[in-house]
Amino acid sequence: MLQQNNFATISSIMKLRESILFTFLLITFPGICQDNAFSLLTERYVERPLSMHRRQLQINSGYEFSSLNKLYDFKGNSLDLNEEGIASAKHLFPVEIKYGILEWLQVGASMNYARMGLRTQNFNFITNAGKISHSEIKTWTGFDDLFLGVDLTAPVLPDVMNWVVSGGIVLPVFDHESDQPAHKIDFFNFYSDSTVIQYRYHYKFGNGIPIANIGTSLKFRFSKLAIATSFYVEKSLSEGESIYWQSRIAEGEVQYQKIEYQYDLGQTLDYHASLAYQAINWLAVIFYYNGMNSAGGWTTETGKKVGTGRISINSLGVGYEIQVSIHLRLNQVIDIPVSGENTMAYWIFRSGISLNLIPSGN
Amino acid sequence: MNLHLTRLALVFDVLMLACRKAVMLLPLIFFIFSCKEDQDIIDPETLNHWEYYDRSSGLSDTLIWTIFQDREGNIWVGTNGGGANKYDGNQWSNYTVNEGLASNCVYSVAQDKDGDMWFGTEGGLNLLIGGVIYVLDTIEGEPFIPITLFHDSKQRMWAGTPGYGIVVFTGSDYSDQPISFTAKEEYNTIFGFTEDDSGTIWMSTNGGAIYYKNSEFNVYDSLSGLNNNNVSFIIQDNWGDIWFATFKGEYLTRYDGTNTEYIYMYHGYQYAYVYSIALDKKGNIWFASGPAGIVKYNGIEMYTIELPARFKDDWFICSMVDQDGNIWFGTMKNGIVKYVTE
Numbered sequence: 001m002l003q004q005n006n007f008a009t010i011s012s013i014m015k016l017r018e019s020i021l022f023t024f025l026l027i028t029f030p031g032i033c034q035d036n037a038f039s040l041l042t043e044r045y046v047e048r049p050l051s052m053h054r055r056q057l058q059i060n061s062g063y064e065f066s067s068l069n070k071l072y073d074f075k076g077n078s079l080d081l082n083e084e085g086i087a088s089a090k091h092l093f094p095v096e097i098k099y100g101i102l103e104w105l106q107v108g109a110s111m112n113y114a115r116m117g118l119r120t121q122n123f124n125f126i127t128n129a130g131k132i133s134h135s136e137i138k139t140w141t142g143f144d145d146l147f148l149g150v151d152l153t154a155p156v157l158p159d160v161m162n163w164v165v166s167g168g169i170v171l172p173v174f175d176h177e178s179d180q181p182a183h184k185i186d187f188f189n190f191y192s193d194s195t196v197i198q199y200r201y202h203y204k205f206g207n208g209i210p211i212a213n214i215g216t217s218l219k220f221r222f223s224k225l226a227i228a229t230s231f232y233v234e235k236s237l238s239e240g241e242s243i244y245w246q247s248r249i250a251e252g253e254v255q256y257q258k259i260e261y262q263y264d265l266g267q268t269l270d271y272h273a274s275l276a277y278q279a280i281n282w283l284a285v286i287f288y289y290n291g292m293n294s295a296g297g298w299t300t301e302t303g304k305k306v307g308t309g310r311i312s313i314n315s316l317g318v319g320y321e322i323q324v325s326i327h328l329r330l331n332q333v334i335d336i337p338v339s340g341e342n343t344m345a346y347w348i349f350r351s352g353i354s355l356n357l358i359p360s361g362n
Numbered sequence: 363m364n365l366h367l368t369r370l371a372l373v374f375d376v377l378m379l380a381c382r383k384a385v386m387l388l389p390l391i392f393f394i395f396s397c398k399e400d401q402d403i404i405d406p407e408t409l410n411h412w413e414y415y416d417r418s419s420g421l422s423d424t425l426i427w428t429i430f431q432d433r434e435g436n437i438w439v440g441t442n443g444g445g446a447n448k449y450d451g452n453q454w455s456n457y458t459v460n461e462g463l464a465s466n467c468v469y470s471v472a473q474d475k476d477g478d479m480w481f482g483t484e485g486g487l488n489l490l491i492g493g494v495i496y497v498l499d500t501i502e503g504e505p506f507i508p509i510t511l512f513h514d515s516k517q518r519m520w521a522g523t524p525g526y527g528i529v530v531f532t533g534s535d536y537s538d539q540p541i542s543f544t545a546k547e548e549y550n551t552i553f554g555f556t557e558d559d560s561g562t563i564w565m566s567t568n569g570g571a572i573y574y575k576n577s578e579f580n581v582y583d584s585l586s587g588l589n590n591n592n593v594s595f596i597i598q599d600n601w602g603d604i605w606f607a608t609f610k611g612e613y614l615t616r617y618d619g620t621n622t623e624y625i626y627m628y629h630g631y632q633y634a635y636v637y638s639i640a641l642d643k644k645g646n647i648w649f650a651s652g653p654a655g656i657v658k659y660n661g662i663e664m665y666t667i668e669l670p671a672r673f674k675d676d677w678f679i680c681s682m683v684d685q686d687g688n689i690w691f692g693t694m695k696n697g698i699v700k701y702v703t704e
Contacts, residue, residue: 074407134663183662197662246645248601248661250616251623257601259645264400298403302704303643303687307403 037358041326045284046226046276050164050217051151052100055358059097060110062331062352066090068118069347072340074309081344085121090114090140090346104153108168109146114205116140131194136201144205145170149213162219166232169212176206177243183254201245207265209240215270226276236265244301259301266296266308281323288317290335313340319350329354410704412669416697420454421447423466426692428510429682430471432479437684439698440468446481457481462495463488472511474519474536482508482521501529512555514563522552522565548591549581554638556596558604566593571606582606587622589615597639599647607636607649614649627657627664640681640689642703650691652677656699672696 040053052058068088071079081087096110120136149168156163179202186196215232243258269292276286297308319333331352337345416424422444430438437449445458445466458466464485472480481488486499487508500506506529508521519531527550532538548569556564565572570583570591584591590608597605599616606615612634613624627634627649634657638650649657656667656678673696680692691699 132663185662246600246661250601250603250618251621254662255601296400296403298400301644304404304703305400305402306409306704307406309406 037360038326040358041356042323044278044281044323045286045321046224046278047221049153049162050219050228051104051106051153051162052098053358054100054103056100057097057357058099059095059355060352061093061095062350064090064092064094064348064350066092066116066346066348068344069337070345072313072343072345074342076339076341078345086119088116088118088344088346090116094352104155106151106153108149108151110149111146112144112205113142114140114144133194133196134199135197136199138201138203140203140205142204142206143174145207145211146173147171147213160221162221164217165214166216167212167214169210169237170207170234171210172206172208174204174206176204176208176240178203178245180256181245181247183247185249185254207236207240208242209265210237211235211265212237224278226278227274228276229273230271232270234268234270236267239264261300263299263301264297266294266298268292268294283323284321286319286321286333288315288319288333288335290315290317309342311341311343313343313345314338315345315348317348327356329356406704409702411702413700413702414670414697415449415454415700419697420449421697422454422456422458423447424697425694426680426698427467427469428471428680429690429692429698430473431682431684432473433477435685437690438471438479439692440471440481442467446471457490457495462497464497464499469507469509470511470521472513472519474513475517480508480511480513480519482511487521501526510552510554512557512563514555514557515561520555520563520565522555524551526550528552528565553593554595556598558598559602564596564604566596566606568592571596582617587615587617589613589624594635594637595639597641597647599641600645605639605647607639609635609637625659627651627654635677637677637679638681638691640683640691642683642689643687644703648681648689648691648701650678650681652679652694656691667701669699673699 040056066089068081068086071081073079092112092114094110094112096108098106098108100106116139118136118138123134125132125134147168147170149166151164151166154163154165181199181201183200184196184198211234213232213234215230217228217230219226219228240263241260242263243260245256246259247254247256249255271291271293273289274286276284278284291314292312294308294311298305299308300306315335315337317333317335319331321329321331323329331350331354333348333350333352335348335350337347415421421439421441423441425442426439427442428440430440432438435451439447439449441447443466445456445461445463446468448455448457457463463481463483465483467484468481469484470480470482474480479490481490484507486497486506489496489498498506504526506521506526507523508529509524510522512520514520517532519536521529521531523529525547546569549567549572551568553566555566558564560575563574565574568591570581570586570588571593573580573582582588588606590610590613592609593606594609595607599605602618604617604619606617608615612627614627614636616623616625627636634649634651634654636649636651640648640650642648645661647659649659651657653675654666655669655673655676658665658667673693676696677694678691678699679694682690684690687703689701689703691701693699
């Protein structure tokens with residue numbers, strides 16, 4: 001009996017050792033020649049896979065400037081907001097870290113810090129109490145949510161095609177509720193007998209609820225060209241709660257009170273396509289198409305469960321990437337909206353820096 | 363034979379490849395199909411517009427004294443000469459003297475806890491119970507004309523009269539009338555009732571505002587700080603303050619229980635008679651007035667709402683917020699205006 005127990009114990013220890021050995025081999029098996037970090041880090045854009053090589057660490061950052069250009073209404077009609085006196089600018093500082101655990105398994109995290117302002121035109125009207133001048137300034141400041149993702153590369157025709165399936169979650173790590181507004185009201189201007197009312201709202205970028213993200217990307221690689229396409233679905237995992245601020249003038253001062261409401265972000269489809277041309281070994285020119293389609297969101301801000309409506313935007317972009325050194329790549333992109341529905345449309349100028357490392361000794 | 367086997371092997375390989383691809387895409391396909399559309403969500407394109415109801419829509423008269431929504435969601439309208447009109451969301455139907463009403467002039471409408479409808483008409487109080495209309499035209503020998511009716515949270519039906527004070531119907535079948543109030547002549551015409559969140563019942567009169575609290579009547583008038591004693595309408599806003607509108611003057615009175623403040627209606631008119639006030643679900647206050655029309659107050663600014671030209675000389679004399687948050691206004695000439703809120 002004792003011998004049987006010993007035999008079973010030894011057998012299970014051997015199985016465990018086999019499992020550990022198998023896992024070790026799986027992780028360390030060089031799918032691509034890992035001892036040549038230089039060649040991996042200097043791969044031309046068109047040849048580069050969509051995800052990281054094993055043990056490759058990539059840190060991306062940069063600066064993105066967006067300027068409000070136009071607004072698309074529910075029917076897709078375009079309204080030039082510059083003519084309407086509405087202006088907005090957004091400054092975004094993205095940070096993204098990716099790491100290749102295996103040649104076919106990548107993990108990543110990203111987050112953005114941004115500032116955005118939106119100013120409406122002055123609206124004047126005359127009453128028997130004098131002239132009233134009214135304008136609105138809305139600002140958004142802070143970090144948005146933290147994205148954690150995993151990419152899996154499919155081992156299908158690796159010489160021509162690179163196919164990645166991605167999954168991730170956007171986690172609300174920062175406060176998403178808007179700060180108390182600070183309206184500025186000047187009564188009875190001495191010279192013009194007028195009242196100037198400036199509504200100042202302060203918002204945050206966070207979604208306030210976790211969002212699941214799943215998608216797939218394909219890249220076809222040729223000697224001078226690469227065609228890539230990707231498709232992602234995002235869906236909020238729960239309904240959220242937030243606040244808006246109600247304001248009034250009482251006893252000569254602006255008073256505020258919080259009103260709670262519920263919301264859901266619905267689901268979003270993101271789709272992208274790009275065509276890259278490798279002009280020279282260290283320079284690639286890339287043409288982009290970006291599309292977004294969102295539906296199913298709602299809010300109870302007005303006391304009813306009102307949909308946020310179908311939102312879509314399509315844009316075209318062009319950019320380039322330069323391999324500056326083994327570890328450093330620079331890129332710049334300009335993106336211009338071409339059509340949409342129920343959304344404001346920004347043109348975007350993005351400058352990015354990408355630091356790539358593969359530890360030596362592989 | 364070998365060629366045949368090779369072909370089979372090739373087909374098998376292709377099938378296996380397709381299966382592996384499909385397995386990788388399964389989570390994505392599942393995720394997409396889990397995104398179902400919620401049927402309760404209101405399409406925003408159907409909101410934020412004005413609707414108009416007049417004789418061409420099915421109203422029997424275009425001078426509207428009152429608008430009321432029952433618990434089933436039907437809209438009841440009291441008209442000057444067309445009886446009571448009922449709108450079920452699709453079409454209008456009429457209750458007139460032909461159906462048993464004491465008069466076609468309907469000043470007020472309310473619903474009791476049993477779901478029965480009460481109509482205050484020129485010919486007395488009319489109760490619609492099980493399809494039959496019962497009339498109460500006098501109380502203690504005096505004509506009983508309820509120009510306003512209000513059912514409170516304690517299941518009491520308050521009736522205000524033009525010159526004879528108030529009558530309150532209480533008890534399980536509303537047959538008891540223990541509360542009555544008659545005093546100075548100017549208090550005896552009651553234009554409306556409001557219940558605040560503490561359960562106090564407020565009454566609009568020509569002598570100021572009367573409030574009923576802890577089984578006692580008290581007066582809040584110009585001596586207490588009210589801007590004008592000709593109170594036409596009282597409402598509590600979502601800050602907890604009580605607003606008093608008057609038939610005279612361009613100021614509204616806001617009372618927080620301690621302090622009084624006057625709000626100037628700077629909408630370009632030298633005077634405005636505010637007949638009714640409605641509070642939307644976002645806290646905006648809407649004033650139904652004459653001749654200034656509909657004025658919206660967002661807590662900071664007053665806006666006069668632009669309506670079609672035919673409303674320019676019209677007076678807005680009643681208002682009501684329905685269960686969906688839409689705001690209904692009754693006019694003296696042009697029937698009903700409804701704002702389908704955002």
